[in-house]
Amino acid sequence: MTMAWLPGSFLCGALLGWVCLSVPGLAVEVKVPAEPLSAPVGKTAELICSYSTSVGDNFALEWSFVQPGRPISASQPILYFTNGQLYPTGSKSERASLLQNPPTGGVATLKLTDVRPSDTGTYLCHVNNPPDFYTNGLGLINLTVLVPPSSPLCSQSGQTFVGGSAALRCSSSKGAPRPVYNWVRLGSSPTPSPGSMVQDEVSGQLILTNLSLASSGTYRCVATNQMGSASCELTLSVTDSSKGRVAGAVIGVLLGMLFLSVAVFCLIRFQKERRKKPKEIYGGSDLREDAIAPGILEQTSVRGDSNNGLLERAPSASTVTTTKSKIPMVV
Structure with a gap:
């Protein structure tokens, strides 16, 4: 008896499941574009979303937004429709609306006017229609707001002399999609050979x-994307390092000569000051090595009279008188 009941129960369950699945409206199916959408800045973007379900009294639609790089759970609401009423909310509420209102005919497309760079991200179209619970009723749309490149900034670095190397850089702070960069040289001067010039269009x-x-x-740098282009320029001046070394050597020689001239001038001035210094004057109490002992007259040298040709001889030692001391001697 048990064996006869099992096949009957299994068949009944399978039949009930088939009937349930075949009843229309039991599953919510949301359709959105497979490819990412894009819209120029300042224009209107239409985020197409359609659904199929048996709309009932509990039907609800919600649009939300999440910034690039953040999880879906961090999404913020834009608007929602429930109980026959539309409720815009959030920072985009003044620019957001539905293409069809009420959205009960299977179209839930969102219109966003005056799009801005901050509108770039992922948009969620969520349809909820209890008791249709076979799918989550969710569709994701990626939107990119197109922005032309801003005026780039040009800069240079490196050793700008003959034989050296230089790096020229160019970057725009704004632009979506990301701009590509191309360097060109202005004027009729010959362009450097390809082997000496390498550029990266991405950086x-x-x-x-x-x-x-x-x-x-x-040199001019041009930043370009599908929305437009912008450019900046800079002037590169290459100097001859050999001329710089010659100039440096000449300056070194001149400085050396100047230093030598100053040293010679100071030495000459020192010698002159030394010669002008007065001779040493001895005082009465000073003892000189060439002084004559007291009591002895200094012999006078022979003087020549240039007028009469006569010579005067100094007194001889025999004519020199001395004064003997009269102090008695004690024996």
Whole structure:
């Protein structure tokens, strides 16, 4: 008896399941574009969302937004429809509306006017229609707001002399999609050879190697995306390092000569000051090595009279008188 009941129960369950699945309106199916959408800044974007379900009294529609790089759970509401009423909410509420209101005919498309760069992100179209619980009724749409490149900033670095290398850089702070960069040289001067010039269109960097005087000139960087282009310019001046070394050597020689001249001048001035110093004057109490002992007259030298030709001889030692001491001697 048990064996006879099992096949009957299994058949009844399978039949009931087939009937339930075949009843229309038991599953909510949401359709959104498979490809990401884009809209120029300042224009209106239409985020297409359609659904199929048996709309009942509990039907509800919600649109929400999440910024790039953040999880779906962090989404913020834009508007929702329930109980026959539309309720805009959030920072985009003044610019958001439904293409069809009420959205009970299977179309839940969102219109967003005057789109801005901050509108770039993921939009969620969520349809809820209890008791239809076979799917989550969710569709995701990625929107990119297109922005032309802002005026880029040009800069340079490196050793800008003959034989050196220089890096020219270019970058725009705004632009969606991300701009590509291209460097060109202005004027009729010859462009550096391809082997000495390498540029990266993504980073906006131009590398110039083995610089020569012919590398000098004005260079322009052009930032481009599908919305437009912008540019900046800079002037590269390459100098001859050998001339700089010669100039440095000449300056060094001149400084050396100046230093030597100052040293000679100071030495001459010192000698002159030394010669002007007065001779040493001895006082009465000073003892000189060439002084004559007291009581002895200094012999006078022979003087020549240039007028009469006569010679006067100094008195001899025998004519010199001395004064003997009269102090008695004690024996």
